[in-house]
Amino acid sequence: MEGPELESSLLTQPWASVCFGKSAFLAKASFRDTGYILLISDLSSVWYESADAEAVRQRSKELNKRLTVHVSSFLHRLRNLVCPLLTGEPDTATSFSCHRTASGLKVHMKSDLSGLPLYWDFHCCPAPVSRHLVRPLIRMSLALQYQVQELTSLLIQKDAEIEDYRESGATLSRGEEGSVSGSLPERSSSPSAWRATRGSRLSPLR
Amino acid sequence: MEGPELESSLLTQPWASVCFGKSAFLAKASFRDTGYILLISDLSSVWYESADAEAVRQRSKELNKRLTVHVSSFLHRLRNLVCPLLTGEPDTATSFSCHRTASGLKVHMKSDLSGLPLYWDFHCCPAPVSRHLVRPLIRMSLALQYQVQELTSLLIQKDAEIEDYRESGATLSRGEEGSVSGSLPERSSSPSAWRATRGSRLSPLR
Numbered sequence: 462m463e464g465p466e467l468e469s470s471l472l473t474q475p476w477a478s479v480c481f482g483k484s485a486f487l488a489k490a491s492f493r494d495t496g497y498i499l500l501i502s503d504l505s506s507v508w509y510e511s512a513d514a515e516a517v518r519q520r521s522k523e524l525n526k527r528l529t530v531h532v533s534s535f536l537h538r539l540r541n542l543v544c545p546l547l548t549g550e551p552d553t554a555t556s557f558s559c560h561r562t563a564s565g566l567k568v569h570m571k572s573d574l575s576g577l578p579l580y581w582d583f584h585c586c587p588a589p590v591s592r593h594l595v596r597p598l599i600r601m602s603l604a605l606q607y608q609v610q611e612l613t614s615l616l617i618q619k620d621a622e623i624e625d626y627r628e629s630g631a632t633l634s635r636g637e638e639g640s641v642s643g644s645l646p647e648r649s650s651s652p653s654a655w656r657a658t659r660g661s662r663l664s665p666l667r
Numbered sequence: 668m669e670g671p672e673l674e675s676s677l678l679t680q681p682w683a684s685v686c687f688g689k690s691a692f693l694a695k696a697s698f699r700d701t702g703y704i705l706l707i708s709d710l711s712s713v714w715y716e717s718a719d720a721e722a723v724r725q726r727s728k729e730l731n732k733r734l735t736v737h738v739s740s741f742l743h744r745l746r747n748l749v750c751p752l753l754t755g756e757p758d759t760a761t762s763f764s765c766h767r768t769a770s771g772l773k774v775h776m777k778s779d780l781s782g783l784p785l786y787w788d789f790h791c792c793p794a795p796v797s798r799h800l801v802r803p804l805i806r807m808s809l810a811l812q813y814q815v816q817e818l819t820s821l822l823i824q825k826d827a828e829i830e831d832y833r834e835s836g837a838t839l840s841r842g843e844e845g846s847v848s849g850s851l852p853e854r855s856s857s858p859s860a861w862r863a864t865r866g867s868r869l870s871p872l873r
Contacts, residue, residue: 503797504796504797504801504802505795505796505797505801589711590710590711590796590801591709591710591711594800594801595710595711595796595800595801595804596710598801598804598805598808599804601808602804602807602808602811605808605811605812605814605815606811608811608815609811609814609815609818612815612818612819612822613818615822616818616821616822616825619822619825619826619829620825622829622839623825623828623829623832625839625840626829626832626837626839628840629837629838629839629840631832631835631837632835633828633831633832633835634831634834634835
């Protein structure tokens with residue numbers, strides 16, 4: 462998969478909370494035998510690196526002079542060290558540190574491979590915040606607002622159906638404690654709903 | 668209200684879509700007799716200006732040499748020219764243009780006041796994207812996700828109540844067409860719901 466496609470495929474992937482040293486970030490990554498792409502954000506900026514097999518082979522030689530594994534094995538090892546970090550199960554034998562550079566964010570990784578120390582530096586450049594953070598969040602909010610409207614209208618229909626049963630003299634086998642208390646309007650005007658509704662002013666952005 | 672308070676009060680105010688010349692932006696503003704604060708975003712950056720009465724008085728004198736109105740009247744006029752823009756009813760006699768500067772975004776406004784031309788420049792400096800765009804969007808998504816869960820559990824209770832009425836042999840006066848078709852699980856696994864659920868991975872950011 463080419464860099465741009467790989468980057469697009471990451472758009473639908475959720476962000477995970479990670480720590481590089483003492484610094485907390487959001488991150489998402491996609492690893493292939495032919496390369497990887499890594500996205501990192503601190504909510505103010507987004508950085509990414511898209512590295513192909515050749516770039517990985519060269520940097521691997523510079524950082525790990527004694528290591529002589531094929532680049533695909535090296536990429537496989539990188540994936541196995543980074544992915545657990547994203548799923549909240551970091552490998553204790555692997556340490557990460559990061560520092561900002563003039564050109565972006567550098568994440569340094571130290572681990573081991575077949576008994577030898579393994580070093581890797583992710584060289585991440587700035588990526589557009591709007592594409593990777595703001596627009597996906599707006600799309601998600603709009604999808605959720607649509608779902609809230611959908612569920613609310615369904616609830617109104619079911620309330621009418623229940624009212625009809627009651628008017629026809631039907632009673633609940635479990636007695637009235639089986640009946641759902643709390644009126645829908647009350648719930649819909651909860652503070653969270655209200656904040657969400659105001660947010661719907663974002664819709665012109667679609 | 669002081670600048671920081673004024674800025675905080677804008678956090679809960681929804682963004683509006685505006686056009687400065689041919690450029691589309693989001694904006695929100697708060698005007699007082701004692702000054703104003705303006706927030707502008709293109710989804711990649713956020714810019715803001717917080718101007719007090721003295722700053723407005725001085726700039727007004729530089730830009731409108733023949734104009735001799737009190738600063739509060741001038742601020743009142745500014746509000747009446749900017750607020751319709753935010754509500755989607757721009758005054759046709761007022762034109763806006765903007766250009767990016769080294770220090771931020773400058774929005775130039777041309778209108779009139781008591782028969783004389785009225786000029787104003789908003790000098791907006793960069794503001795944190797995370798504070799004004801990303802975090803509010805995350806909070807809104809989390810509030811909406813909570814509301815979807817709340818509505819879904821309420822629907823499940825109402826379905827059980829309806830099922831109970833049916834089992835007890837009750838029928839709808841309107842006949843079965845009165846019954847709500849479509850099962851909840853089906854609706855809950857709609858694409859939008861699915862995207863939203865994935866988005867819930869953002870929750871560690873709270």
